[in-house]
Amino acid sequence: MRLKDKVAIITGSTKGIGRETAMRFAKEGAKVVICGTNEEAIKSGVEEAKSYGAEALGFKVDVSKRAQVDEMVAGVKSAWGRIDILVNNAGVTADAMLKKMTEEQFDKVININLKGVFNCAQAVTDTMMEQGSGVILNTTSVVGLYGNVGQTNYAAAKWGVIGMTKTWAKELGRKGIRVNAVAPGFIMTPMTEAVPEKILDMMKEKAPLQRLGKPEDIASAFLFLASDEASFITGAVLSVDGGLVLG
Numbered sequence: 001m002r003l004k005d006k007v008a009i010i011t012g013s014t015k016g017i018g019r020e021t022a023m024r025f026a027k028e029g030a031k032v033v034i035c036g037t038n039e040e041a042i043k044s045g046v047e048e049a050k051s052y053g054a055e056a057l058g059f060k061v062d063v064s065k066r067a068q069v070d071e072m073v074a075g076v077k078s079a080w081g082r083i084d085i086l087v088n089n090a091g092v093t094a095d096a097m098l099k100k101m102t103e104e105q106f107d108k109v110i111n112i113n114l115k116g117v118f119n120c121a122q123a124v125t126d127t128m129m130e131q132g133s134g135v136i137l138n139t140t141s142v143v144g145l146y147g148n149v150g151q152t153n154y155a156a157a158k159w160g161v162i163g164m165t166k167t168w169a170k171e172l173g174r175k176g177i178r179v180n181a182v183a184p185g186f187i188m189t190p191m192t193e194a195v196p197e198k199i200l201d202m203m204k205e206k207a208p209l210q211r212l213g214k215p216e217d218i219a220s221a222f223l224f225l226a227s228d229e230a231s232f233i234t235g236a237v238l239s240v241d242g243g244l245v246l247g
Contacts, residue, residue: 005221009033010022012089023049026052033076073091090116095152098152113157126175132237136178138164178225178233186200
């Protein structure tokens with residue numbers, strides 16, 4: 001088991017990539033924290049993780065609200081005494097062309113996808129520094145690397161996540177903390193269900209591997225980066241996109 005007895009917080013872990021990642025971590029021996037905003041989904045996630053023999057806790061958390069994040073981190077530390085891994089996966093979209101994007105749409109995505117990542121990372125840093133070890137993994141996107149029509153807010157947030165990843169890798173490396181990011185391409189999750197089928201077909205056609213990604217593709221990347229197998233990797237952005245950006 002690659003994560004035996006490691007304590008892992010995975011934000012946005014009630015569905016999609018986050019859920020798959022939490023379950024992979026549970027199967028690899030981690031104690032997992034399921035968090036999101038849907039109480040029923042949190043409960044089912046905890047039950048599923050426990051079915052794999054893992055210890056699991058659930059928290060209802062809006063990552064854009066610092067008080068809620070701090071309460072979760074305090075609860076995890078009280079229960080298990082440490083925090084080894086943080087996967088910043090929570091995210092939303094609110095797409096519109098630049099001329100039509102509202103301030104509310106812009107702020108919503110920035111607050112969750114960018115500020116939320118900051119909130120969670122800052123909240124766990126003291127604990128990781130005290131331990132002299134830790135791993136912070138951030139979910140960025142191919143959109144953060146190359147932009148995308150109709151996603152000014154999302155691209156800005158995901159590009160910002162890359163900047164924070166590299167900055168924290170420099171700041172925290174001497175404290176034994178590794179910080180990396182994963183940049184998914186188009187992955188079949190609830191978030192992509194709203195994308196028109198013709199766009200998804202176009203993305204399949206453009207990718208050299210000729211398919212869309214699956215949540216388990218991203219979970220595998222997170223598992224590798226969280227494990228000791230990646231002990232000399234920090235400040236990296238791993239693209240998991242089927243070669244999409246080569247087109």
